[in-house]
Amino acid sequence: MKILLAPSETKRSGGSVSFNLSTLLFESLLPHRTKLLHTYINILQKGDMQVLSKMFGLKKESDILKYKEDIIHELTMKAIERYTGVAFDYLGYEKLDANTQHYIDSHVILFSNLFGPIRASDLIPEYKLKQGEAVGDIKTEKFYNEHSAALMEAYLADDEILDLRAGFYDKFYKPQKNYTTLKFIKDGKVISHWAKAYRGIVLREIAKAGVETLEEFMKLPIEGLSIQEIQTKKNKTEIIYEIG
Template identity: 40%
Template sequence: MKILFSPSEGKVYTSSQSPLANRVKIIHQAYLDFVQNAEVGELQKIWGLKKLEEIQKVRQQSMHYGVLPAIECYSGVAYEALGFSSLDCEARKVILDSVVIFSNLFGPISAKENLPFYKLKQGEGFAHFKTKTLYQELEKELDEMLQGECIIDLRAEFYQKLYVPKSHYFTFEFLKNGKRVSHYAKYYRGVALREIAKNGGIYKIEEHLEGLHFLGSEDKMNCTKLVFAI
């Protein structure tokens, strides 16, 4: 089983030091070189910040980074809903072994892989770096990683467009008053991931998502979409 998940703009800052995988290390060094030498306007663009004091703070944090496992690095709504640290050992093992986070800076990252602190607004690039190009270069690697796996896609639409699985996969859609939700979907994707981890898979997931009404499934090409009302 492989569960595809989105990152978040919110990150946890730590002073802990651990080794980085070679690909992450190379990309991170390019990022640091840019951050160290970039004009304020360039940093405003890639970080989505306006205030000078905010930019100076993130620049300092970026240059004096700490390292955490990817699943603990992010602090957004979906990660709060997941509540990784509150899961039992067996459920945490499912997360660490199965989840692949689609970082917009480092590419597909295993939940257990170390990541440094960074900030990069969704869809933004810097110097010669572009998220879309990175995923194009890693497409074959992703195909091989997912081959023969039960694939569960809990990514946001931006990341779904970066890579589409070649074999059958499951995805989720959340509706409110018959319309797709966007911001709240982050929360429910985190809830779905938590329940999948607790139950060791997607089997009968509709019975475990309390507070959601299962509307049915839709099959299209090699995708089965599970639709819920909130």
């Protein structure tokens, strides 16, 4: 089983290993990633605050200037540690034992707005790119869909898929084979912000239990959640959780 996870706008600073673009998932994507990264770096170096503000989704000049760096020469950390949004806070990767961390490293694929599909264990530098914003004339979601969707299909051919991403990331890759997603409701209403937290919680519990199949996942008790309904339409199965 492989688990698809969205990235986060917020990221942890620092790192310990030099960046090597060729080590990321799918070596055949290297020329495409290189093209995109060169475009990104050229924009940083031109230093047009209006362009950077839009690309970063930031307004304060002091915040924008923080990211005016050549990220090729920045230090890296695991992608799963780099991201610090709500889902990642509730996952709490750094607090998990080595076996649980290894499960996440080997089962989770993240969809970076800049680097495309990457393993949780792939080493990436700190960067800033607002979801849905183009890098120059490159719409990254369309770019990676064109160059990596077929690679993802082949990579996941023998795996069941649990998709914990927000809907936007279907634009990067939408499974053509059967896959499973989650929806969280409370008092009859679909929740959005807290859905991020519960995705982190669900991933944490899956990893701690070492779940390898969707059947095992369906039987996994998760505190505060109960399965209310399971809906299947075409190749998508949606598990609807009631938050108790």
